[in-house]
Amino acid sequence: MSLVTLLDYASVLVFALTGALVASRAQLDIVGFAFISCLTAVGGGTVRDLLLGRDEVFWVADLNHILLATGAAVAVFFSAHLVESRLRWVIWLDSFALAIAVSAGTGAAVAMGKPAVIVVLMGMATGSLGGLMRDVVVGEVPLVLKQGELYITCAMSGAMVAVAALSFGLASGLALILCAMVCWGLRAGSIAFGWHLPVYKSRPPRS
Numbered sequence: 001m002s003l004v005t006l007l008d009y010a011s012v013l014v015f016a017l018t019g020a021l022v023a024s025r026a027q028l029d030i031v032g033f034a035f036i037s038c039l040t041a042v043g044g045g046t047v048r049d050l051l052l053g054r055d056e057v058f059w060v061a062d063l064n065h066i067l068l069a070t071g072a073a074v075a076v077f078f079s080a081h082l083v084e085s086r087l088r089w090v091i092w093l094d095s096f097a098l099a100i101a102v103s104a105g106t107g108a109a110v111a112m113g114k115p116a117v118i119v120v121l122m123g124m125a126t127g128s129l130g131g132l133m134r135d136v137v138v139g140e141v142p143l144v145l146k147q148g149e150l151y152i153t154c155a156m157s158g159a160m161v162a163v164a165a166l167s168f169g170l171a172s173g174l175a176l177i178l179c180a181m182v183c184w185g186l187r188a189g190s191i192a193f194g195w196h197l198p199v200y201k202s203r204p205p206r207s
Contacts, residue, residue: 045126
């Protein structure tokens, strides 16, 4: 099993947990849990594979991804009431899923020999689109669009670090680990310490 495949499995599991927790906050039934979990878990990777023109979308080629996401949804359905702050869990689990998925997307594009810009974009898409779909479907403001919060910036930074590391001759496995570390470090800093980008503030027009 390749490193990219392992990263896909890990991101599917963690993103599925976030989807199920969001479904619990929306008080959906068990089918809704499974749908939101699967959508969150495979959404970013599906877009990645379609854009890269891979022979098969990863979860179509291996249904274990869907089974894993569904299992996570069922587990959360029966245990979510034990979690004191589900929103906090969603935010932190999402940060781990983001870092793992960005590495998976970056690795997939690197394995296909894509140029640096495409590698970075595929890392960003894999990491952010599943969570975006999750939040839009349940009617919440997507984490990726929260005002000033570091999110897509983390994905881009992690993927760019991986590209830079590979250009300096670092092994692909180490480059992807470094990608995940940078991505998660920035996201964790944003959550824990309020790191953010400056936001646009409207000003009255000049007379």
